[in-house]
Amino acid sequence: MLAQPVFQVSECIEALNQHLSLVGEIVVEGELGRLDVKNGRLLFGTLKDAVSSLDFFSMSHLVKNFRQFEPGMLVQAYGSPGLYKTSGKFRLLVNQLVPVGEGALQIAYDKLKAQLQREGLFAPERKRPLPPWPQTIGLITAVGSSAQADLLKIITARRGGLTIYTLPVNVQGREAIPSILKAFAYLNYHPSAIDLVIIARGGGSLEDLAAFNSEAVCRAVFGCPVPVMAAIGHEDNWSLCDYVADLRASTPSHAAELAVRDRLEVLREIITSHQWLHQRLIRDLKTKETTVNQATLAIRRRLHRLTATVNQTLGKIPVMAVSLQSLLHQYRQTLDHSLPQFYSRLKRDQALKQQDLIHLERLLTSLDYRVVLRRGYSITRLKTGRILKRADQVKPGAALQTQLSHGAINSIVN
Amino acid sequence: MSNEPALTFAKAYAELQTITQEFEAGELDLEKSIPRFKRATELVNFLKKELVKMESQIEEINLDNQEGLS
Numbered sequence: 001m002l003a004q005p006v007f008q009v010s011e012c013i014e015a016l017n018q019h020l021s022l023v024g025e026i027v028v029e030g031e032l033g034r035l036d037v038k039n040g041r042l043l044f045g046t047l048k049d050a051v052s053s054l055d056f057f058s059m060s061h062l063v064k065n066f067r068q069f070e071p072g073m074l075v076q077a078y079g080s081p082g083l084y085k086t087s088g089k090f091r092l093l094v095n096q097l098v099p100v101g102e103g104a105l106q107i108a109y110d111k112l113k114a115q116l117q118r119e120g121l122f123a124p125e126r127k128r129p130l131p132p133w134p135q136t137i138g139l140i141t142a143v144g145s146s147a148q149a150d151l152l153k154i155i156t157a158r159r160g161g162l163t164i165y166t167l168p169v170n171v172q173g174r175e176a177i178p179s180i181l182k183a184f185a186y187l188n189y190h191p192s193a194i195d196l197v198i199i200a201r202g203g204g205s206l207e208d209l210a211a212f213n214s215e216a217v218c219r220a221v222f223g224c225p226v227p228v229m230a231a232i233g234h235e236d237n238w239s240l241c242d243y244v245a246d247l248r249a250s251t252p253s254h255a256a257e258l259a260v261r262d263r264l265e266v267l268r269e270i271i272t273s274h275q276w277l278h279q280r281l282i283r284d285l286k287t288k289e290t291t292v293n294q295a296t297l298a299i300r301r302r303l304h305r306l307t308a309t310v311n312q313t314l315g316k317i318p319v320m321a322v323s324l325q326s327l328l329h330q331y332r333q334t335l336d337h338s339l340p341q342f343y344s345r346l347k348r349d350q351a352l353k354q355q356d357l358i359h360l361e362r363l364l365t366s367l368d369y370r371v372v373l374r375r376g377y378s379i380t381r382l383k384t385g386r387i388l389k390r391a392d393q394v395k396p397g398a399a400l401q402t403q404l405s406h407g408a409i410n411s412i413v414n
Numbered sequence: 415m416s417n418e419p420a421l422t423f424a425k426a427y428a429e430l431q432t433i434t435q436e437f438e439a440g441e442l443d444l445e446k447s448i449p450r451f452k453r454a455t456e457l458v459n460f461l462k463k464e465l466v467k468m469e470s471q472i473e474e475i476n477l478d479n480q481e482g483l484s
Contacts, residue, residue, distance in 0.1 A: 133424035143474075152472065161423075161467035166474045182477045263465045270427075270465075273434050274458045280437045281451050288444055
């Protein structure tokens with residue numbers, strides 16, 4: 001008989017973990033007993049049913065939606081069984097935790113909705129306007145789904161010349177979230193390749209729409225570099241994606257109508273615009289023509305008035321000439337009458353002036369000393385030229401000069 | 415329109431709207447409004463040509479074979 005192998009404690013736990021790893025991933029459904037978060041990233045929880053309970057462990061980066069859960073919810077835990085190395089206690093290492101049943105899903109929905117709303121993911125002010133004329137449109141839908149068919153049918157009927165990219169995803173089931181995230185990763189990687197994204201899915205239960213109510217997909221929609229329109233589920237049944245998207249359409253068909261305007265409608269609009277512009281131009285031309293005509297008329301009237309004034313003035317010229325001639329005649333008559341009087345007065349004044357002149361000349365002649373000399377008088381001057389008036393003005397031997405009427409005598413005083 | 419390769423439907427439509435607004439505002443004199451109307455006619459012809467296109471291109475993106483995607 002072979003001896004029983006003896007394990008050290010750690011070896012025993014390791015050996016058992018190796019056996020358990022052969023089980024692979026399992027899904028355990030049960031009511032959530034507790035869910036504790038330590039250090040913000042370590043999750044410790046319990047699943048239970050009427051008979052048993054099971055501990056599980058996970059990390060916040062694996063179960064990103066851990067805030068949606070609360071005790072009492074029915075959940076499915078995806079994970080691998082194993083033992084803690086240190087304590088040897090059994091736990092399920094969970095990589096995905098999914099609410100199950102309408103009640104649990106509704107609670108998770110409500111909690112996540114409140115959280116995203118608090119964070120501002122639904123805020124109207126962050127909604128981007130959709131491009132009015134998208135040339136490239138990305139459709140995130142399930143391949144062959146009625147949502148995709150409706151979108152393609154209506155978009156292509158309303159407009160041509162577009163490029164439509166289909167980004168095929170799973171819209172329900174375990175692969176739904178990763179595949180949708182991959183589609184958004186593509187858009188993040190090619191932000192300028194597409195003008196508008198439509199994410200669409202037909203109606204379904206909360207369980208069917210779980211991916212569109214997941215936090216990861218909501219955040220992907222929020223972070224998408226391209227405007228997103230969502231058309232998930234029924235008209236009155238909004239998914240959380242619908243709240244996050246830039247615009248929500250009630251159905252995929254409605255989304256197509258909102259995304260692309262009908263060609264005939266646009267054609268009518270631009271033709272109407274063109275006709276209006278033409279009419280406006282014609283109206284402006286007519287207005288200008290009227291203005292020019294009015295201006296021409298005004299100029300003609302002005303010219304007419306000016307001509308009349310000139311003619312009137314020209315008509316007055318002969319009368320004015322006659323009047324001027326008469327005036328000139330009067331002046332000439334006055335001049336003819338006044339000139340002889342003026343000349344006679346001038347002559348009379350001249351004769352009087354002549355007589356005065358003769359009289360003055362005579363007077364001047366009578367006063368001339370040479371006249372006195374001619375009567376026999378003489379003038380005796382000293383050598384200095386002074387006139388000798390008295391005998392004591394000279395002494396014997398003084399030289400004198402005596403001026404006569406004709407000539408002079410020089411003498412010496414004795 | 416061949417000498418304007420950068421013209422797109424969106425740009426043409428926006429420019430047509432701008433011209434319409436200019437006419438509505440009544441700020442253009444005839445010297446400007448006639449060339450603007452000619453431009454509007456070019457834009458309308460371009461838009462009509464775009465609108466009568468019937469076919470759209472539909473292309474499926476293979477998300478499992480994209481570089482840079484996680």
